[in-house]
Amino acid sequence: MRKTLIAGNWKMHGNLDSLESLVSGIKGQLDNSWQCDILVCPPFIHIDRTIQLTKGSKIAVGGQNLSEQDQGAFTGEISGDMLKDIGSKYVLVGHSERRSLYHETNDLVAAKYAKALEAGLTPVLCVGETLEQRESGTTMDVVKAQIDAVLSFYQDNAEGLEKLGQGVIAYEPVWAIGTGVTASPEQAQDVHASIRQYLSEMNEAVADKVQILYGGSMKAANAEQLLAQKDIDGGLIGGASLKADEFIAICKIAG
Numbered sequence: 001m002r003k004t005l006i007a008g009n010w011k012m013h014g015n016l017d018s019l020e021s022l023v024s025g026i027k028g029q030l031d032n033s034w035q036c037d038i039l040v041c042p043p044f045i046h047i048d049r050t051i052q053l054t055k056g057s058k059i060a061v062g063g064q065n066l067s068e069q070d071q072g073a074f075t076g077e078i079s080g081d082m083l084k085d086i087g088s089k090y091v092l093v094g095h096s097e098r099r100s101l102y103h104e105t106n107d108l109v110a111a112k113y114a115k116a117l118e119a120g121l122t123p124v125l126c127v128g129e130t131l132e133q134r135e136s137g138t139t140m141d142v143v144k145a146q147i148d149a150v151l152s153f154y155q156d157n158a159e160g161l162e163k164l165g166q167g168v169i170a171y172e173p174v175w176a177i178g179t180g181v182t183a184s185p186e187q188a189q190d191v192h193a194s195i196r197q198y199l200s201e202m203n204e205a206v207a208d209k210v211q212i213l214y215g216g217s218m219k220a221a222n223a224e225q226l227l228a229q230k231d232i233d234g235g236l237i238g239g240a241s242l243k244a245d246e247f248i249a250i251c252k253i254a255g
């Protein structure tokens with residue numbers, strides 16, 4: 001049985017004041033009987049403070065990105081080891097904004113995925129198609145290529161699959177991110193099931209175990225139907241994770 005993970009991606013929002021009220025709003029409404037795992041990914045500069053503020057709660061903290069390098073003269077970069085060192089548990093890799101705005105290729109994302117695991121972080125591999133790709137019927141080709149890059153980063157497929165099983169996948173159709181247009185539960189389930197099927201053709205145990213989150217305009221009003229889908233194991237939430245009441249409402253639905 002896969003656990004549900006509700007993850008908030010705070011992107012480049014907030015300041016110390018807003019962070020304090022967001023975290024206290026979330027923390028203050030948490031119910032310890034909920035089984036779901038909860039993760040928040042603040043901007044790098046707010047990770048440390050968020051870790052202090054969430055201490056003693058079930059909220060895990062993660063990065064939104066990491067370097068594919070270990071250390072050295074890489075001005076402005078943050079390594080997986082640094083994230084781990086300050087207490088992060090997870091890190092997003094290959095978010096569509098990183099891919100489109102910062103030109104991260106499938107290969108670069110795969111290298112970052114590997115660095116996250118080496119550092120002892122759980123990578124959340126973000127995959128998904130643009131509207132154009134969906135309309136031309138290539139959704140699964142795009143998603144498979146994004147997954148294949150991680151598999152082929154390793155010596156062989158078996159090792160790649162083992163590594164994929166140590167992370168989380170987030171299916172985020174690009175056309176649904178930050179647009180208010182969410183994929184229908186059927187559209188999302190369809191892709192989630194296809195991803196699981198693809199993995200199960202290579203390794204059934206990994207396919208059964210890997211959490212596949214949905215991301216793209218998820219909010220309290222649509223979370224119930226999305227999270228009810230068989231292959232949807234949680235959500236990666238942008239805009240709605242910046243409002244404590246909304247984020248908590250989604251966690252409550254996840255239960």
Ligand code: PEP
Nearest residue numbers: 177178215216217238239
């Ligand atoms: C995201 O940034 O990963 C995301 C899903 O954003 P939003 O929920 O705002 O669409």
